[in-house]
Amino acid sequence: MFYKIPEVTYAVGGLPNKPFELDAANIRKYDSTLYINLSNNLMWQGSFKTAHPGTIKFDARQLETSPFTENRVCAKQMYQ
């Protein structure tokens, strides 16, 4: 399950007063499949996380709503 982090506009006095929640009403959810090659030679390593290039295949009913250009993405994993 994919949970899209929403783009929110500012309103006076409207700064969030509680943490982000995956189940909030404004979080769009997608059923999708992520294709990603997790081999080390395709991994980029930043200071705090690693990243791999990949693509997402969205459910056919959601194709028109894909937020990613050509469904190309970068999958990031935090270091533990």
Added chain:
Amino acid sequence: MQMRAREKLKSFIIKADCFWWASILLDLIYQFIAYEVKTRGKPPHPIPYLCWARAMIMIVKDSKKVWLIEEWLDIDDHERPFAKYIDNCFVNLCIPEMVPPKAQETADYLVFTQHVQWEKTQFVAFISDYLGIGDILTDPQITTNPYVMPDFSFNPLLTFNQQACKGCP
């Protein structure tokens, strides 16, 4: 979900929180600019129109895996180089002098955004660790004032360096 996966999800939720706040604080800037343009007229220099990389949190069904998925950003070392504009430890610019002029303009503009965010949120928060490619920013961090928001302080930086903002007298 096992403990390790829960901890991992928590770290991604914090990341999502940063994106959420960052979108609000950047929108604040464009609302501020729109208001100022309306009352004072257009500024003498172009305004960079920036946005955040689209991002999602992915939780794999029947698994403990959690990933942060971000839009793919094409890098071109000449036209669209990856740039880290402002660190999360210091508020001065951290881009090298040899970056394209547009990246330098963006960096100066981002210092201005920090100043406005800090002032307009009544010294609550500003976006730090600005980095990205072209007009797209990614991986934001939010610096909050721990005296105002003790429970929501990702990266407390107690002083904002107004001198870094070229728009300031």
